Amino acid sequence: MNLPMDDIDRKILRAIQRDSARSMQDLGDLVGLSASACHRRLKSLEEKGYIAGYRAMLDRVRLGLSMQFFIEVSLVSQSDTTLEAFEKAVKTIPEVLECHLMAGQSDYILRVVCEDATAFERLHRDLVARLPGIARVHSNMSIREVKSFGGLPV
Amino acid sequence: MNLPMDDIDRKILRAIQRDSARSMQDLGDLVGLSASACHRRLKSLEEKGYIAGYRAMLDRVRLGLSMQFFIEVSLVSQSDTTLEAFEKAVKTIPEVLECHLMAGQSDYILRVVCEDATAFERLHRDLVARLPGIARVHSNMSIREVKSFGGLPV
DNA sequence: GAAAACATGCGCATCGGTGTACCGAGAGAA
DNA sequence: TTCTCTCGGTACACCGATGCGCATGTTTTC
Incomplete structure (x- = not known):
């Protein structure tokens, strides 16, 4: 059950964490397996709990959420x-x-997104007002994502 | 083309960024549409660029990558x-x-993962050795993910 | 060393979901 | 009113996912 994971399993995980919309045929070709064998491997990996779920990645900027911050919070x-x-x-x-x-030094790190500077001012006030026990807040804005999530190193 | 997005579109985006493995029938039921109408909406959202892709979320801890850090780096x-x-x-x-x-105050923030403390020591040395121009490095370990990615607020 | 037990891959058959064509309802403009 | 444009529903064809049987190779056991 635990970790008899071979190179093919790792290849499958690497492939689907980049793009899970592939067909079994394509995925099988990619890792050197037939579609059905590949499917059996994938189901097994799901059952063993290696795959937490499937998600659509939305385009943050396209949705108008152009600003991203890492906020460090210390509590009282x-x-x-x-x-x-x-x-x-x-x-x-x-x-x-x-x-x-x-x-x-900080108790919490938060990743937050918002539309623009005005929205951030509102959000910042909102956070301080609604989050209890805050002693100190440091906001750090992400100017650019040099490397965005490319997947876990499996 | 741009933003005639109504409440149904937002519902679809909210649903698929949590779970993209649903069938069109289920997704349609969820947002109050037939499977085909829902499919049409989804394809349109993809074409308009709101969806960056589909990914399998792997279970980091299950894969033995139990440690996660936010590393702040300043350059010379x-x-x-x-x-x-x-x-x-x-x-x-x-x-x-x-x-x-x-x-x-920091130039970069890196999110890194590794197996254990030994692996982190190795990784830390590796980072300092292989990344040019580093003046200062601050590592902050994540003890627990209070809130993990629940999706963009659409 | 032989045979059984197990693992793993392939091909095929079946079934469900996806994607499309067509129709109808409703809103808006002339 | 009537034309048109948009959008949803229904029906259906087809592709891909899913499950099964068989073959092959490997490991274990006597």
């Missing part, structure tokens, strides 16, 4: 209740795409 | 040649999932 305390209250609140804000509890 | 200079050399090198390192050119 590290007590469980403070963390839990913050985390519960952060999940309700749709502009926050990700939130990581961090080891280091 | 901001000249074009320095930036270009750094960016070219960063693209060749598979553990670097993302690299953002930033506005703020």
Whole structure:
């Protein structure tokens, strides 16, 4: 069940994390297998839990969400209740795409997106107002994505 | 061509960025359309460029990549040649999932993954050795993903 | 070393989903 | 009103996904 993963399995994972819309025939050709054999491998990988799901990647800029920030947040305390209250609140804000509890000087790192500077000002006020226990906020704007998600190194 | 996007289109985008493996029938039921009408809408959204692609999301931890870092990098200079050399090198390192050119005190933020502490030590040395022009490196480890990617707010 | 048990790939058959053609309803303009 | 344009529904053809049987190769066991 665990990790008898060979080079073909890795090839399949590499291929579908870049493009999952391929047909089994194409995927099989790519990894050197017939469509049905490839299909069996893929189903097995799904059952074993290597594949968390399938998603459409939307074009952020095309949708008008041209700005992206990494916001570092420190809280006034590290007590469980403070963390839990913050985390519960952060999940309700749709502009926050990700939130990581961090080891280091900041407690959390948030990835947020918004339309423009005006929207960011509003969002920033909104965050500070709605997220409890905030001590310090540092916003870092992404100017350009030098390397965007190319997939895990499998 | 541009933005005559109505509520149904947004519903479709919201649905497929969470799960793109649904059948047209299911997707249609979800947004209140027949399968064919829904299919037409989706193709139109693809043609208009709102959908960048389809991807399988792999289970990072299941694949043994249990550690995730946000690494802040400052360079010795901001000249074009320095930036270009750094960016070219960063693209060749598979553990670097993302690299953002930033506005703020750090020049770049990298998202990297690795197996364990030993692998991180190796990776850290590797980064410093292979990336040219580095002045300062700050590694921040993600302890837990409070909110993982739930999709753009469309 | 032989044979059984297992793994893995291929080809084929079947079935469901995708994609298309056609029709009708509703909105807007002349 | 009438023409037209847009958009959704229905019906259907066909392609691709899914499951199965068979062949081949490999490992284990006696």
